[in-house]
Each structure stands twice: as structure tokens, then as C-alpha cells.
Amino acid sequence: MSDPLLTVADSLKDRARAALGSRNLILVGLMGAGKSSVGRILASQLGIPFIDSDHEIERVSRMTIAELFAAYGEEEFRALETRVIKRLLKNGPRVVSTGGGAFVNERTRRHIKKGGLSVWLKADLDVLWERVNKRDTRPLLKTENPKQTLENLMNARYPIYALADLTVLSRDVRKEIMADEVLKAVVEAQKESAAS
Numbered sequence: 028m029s030d031p032l033l034t035v036a037d038s039l040k041d042r043a044r045a046a047l048g049s050r051n052l053i054l055v056g057l058m059g060a061g062k063s064s065v066g067r068i069l070a071s072q073l074g075i076p077f078i079d080s081d082h083e084i085e086r087v088s089r090m091t092i093a094e095l096f097a098a099y100g101e102e103e104f105r106a107l108e109t110r111v112i113k114r115l116l117k118n119g120p121r122v123v124s125t126g127g128g129a130f131v132n133e134r135t136r137r138h139i140k141k142g143g144l145s146v147w148l149k150a151d152l153d154v155l156w157e158r159v160n161k162r163d164t165r166p167l168l169k170t171e172n173p174k175q176t177l178e179n180l181m182n183a184r185y186p187i188y189a190l191a192d193l194t195v196l197s198r199d200v201r202k203e204i205m206a207d208e209v210l211k212a213v214v215e216a217q218k219e220s221a222a223s
């Protein structure tokens with residue numbers, strides 16, 4: 028006999044995959060929200076490719092994000108990020124995890140809105156801080172008081188991230204559970220748009 032729990036999980040993946048069609052699933056949100064790690068799980072569950080825009084930027088430039096910021100400054104980095112994300116979204120369906128500032132940039136946001144379904148992984152300050160303070164690779168957090176900087180970024184960016192199509196609360200639960208919550212949100216959104 029088939030395991031009823033497995034059947035439910037399979038049908039969630041299948042329903043989310045069907046709801047997505049040829050659209051990309053694009054994760055946005057602050058550093059540490061889980062875009063890269065949850066994105067990878069989502070892609071494997073949906074059976075579609077996963078791409079992380081920060082990794083792609085590092086691959087094409089053959090520099091780290093920190094080196095790019097140091098050598099060219101944030102403005103040049105954002106221009107490169109816009110171009111890379113525009114290209115990544117051309118061949119859906121894919122799961123695309125974006126850098127923390129991507130959706131805040133108006134041009135990049137336009138490409139994301141056009142390129143698929145955007146999901147904001149929203150987390151509170153303590154969850155984010157617990158996750159990001161373990162590594163010092165993030166140039167924007169190289170300040171006197173990085174936790175305060177993170178809070179300032181939250182205040183400035185949360186109203187913009189809220190423009191994403193869907194919002195999923197990123198909590199301190201396993202990444203697989205977070206991925207399931209994203210799949211459920213995708214299915215629910217599809218049901219709502221079919222009903223309207």
C-alpha cells in the first residue's frame with residue numbers, strides 16, 4: 028500500500044510544478060533569509076534547474092562579490108546584477124535565488140516581476156542575525172555595528188520586498204519545511220487566481 032504521507036508530499040510538488048508552468052520561481056529577501064539554501068531544495072523538489080544570482084555573478088566576473096564591491100563599488104555591482112538576472116530569467120522554469128539587494132533595484136525588480144513568480148522570504152532581525160553573523164563575506168555588513176546595519180536595511184527594504192507576488196515567513200525550522208511552505212504558497216496563489 029502506498030504511504031499516504033508520501034502521497035500528500037508528492038502531490039504538493041506536482042501541484043506546485045503545474046502551477047508554475049514555464050514561469051521562474053524567484054526568491055527575494057534580505058541576507059540570511061534562506062534564499063540560496065531553500066532555493067536549492069525547491070528546485071530539486073520541482074525537478075527544475077536552480078541558479079543563484081550571486082554565484083552566477085561571481086562565475087562570470089571571476090571575482091567574489093566582496094572583490095567586486097571593493098574594485099568597482101555598489102553601483103557597478105548593481106548594473107551587473109541587473110544584466111545577469113535579466114539573462115537568468117530568460118529560460119524558465121527555473122528557481123532563481125537573488126542577491127539581497129536585487130529586488131530593491133527598480134530595473135532588476137521589473138525583470139523579476141516580468142520573469143515569473145516572486146517570493147519574499149521574510150524573517151525577523153534575530154533570525155537573520157543568527158545566520159549572517161557567522162560569516163564576514165557580506166560587504167554591506169562590514170560596519171561598526173553590523174546588527175544595526177541589518178536592522179536599517181530591514182527598515183528600508185521591507186516595504187519594497189512586500190511588492191513580491193508572495194510572502195513566506197522564514198522561521199527557525201528545517202529548510203525542507205521552509206521549502207514546503209513556499210510550494211504551498213505557490214499552489215494557493217494559483218487557486219486564488221483561478222477563482223478570480
Ligand SMILES: Nc1ncnc2c1ncn2[C@@H]1O[C@H](COP(=O)(O)OP(=O)(O)OP(=O)(O)O)[C@@H](O)[C@H]1O
Pocket residue numbers: 056057058059060061062063064065081124125126127158159165198199200201202205
Ligand atoms: N530554515 C533555516 N534553518 C536554519 N538555518 C538556515 C535556514 N535557512 C538558511 N539557513 C542558514 O542561514 C545561512 C544563510 O542562508 P542562505 O545563504 O540560504 O541565505 P540567503 O538568503 O541566500 O543570503 P544572501 O543574500 O546573503 O545570499 C546559511 O548558513 C544557511 O545554512
Ligand SMILES: O=C(O)C1=C[C@@H](O)[C@@H](O)[C@H](O)C1
Pocket residue numbers: 057058081092125126127128129165166167
Ligand atoms: O543585501 C545586499 O544588498 C546584498 C546581498 C548579497 O546577496 C550580495 O548580493 C551582496 O552582498 C549585496
Ligand SMILES: [Mg+2]
Pocket residue numbers: 062063064079081124125126
Ligand atoms: Mg544567497
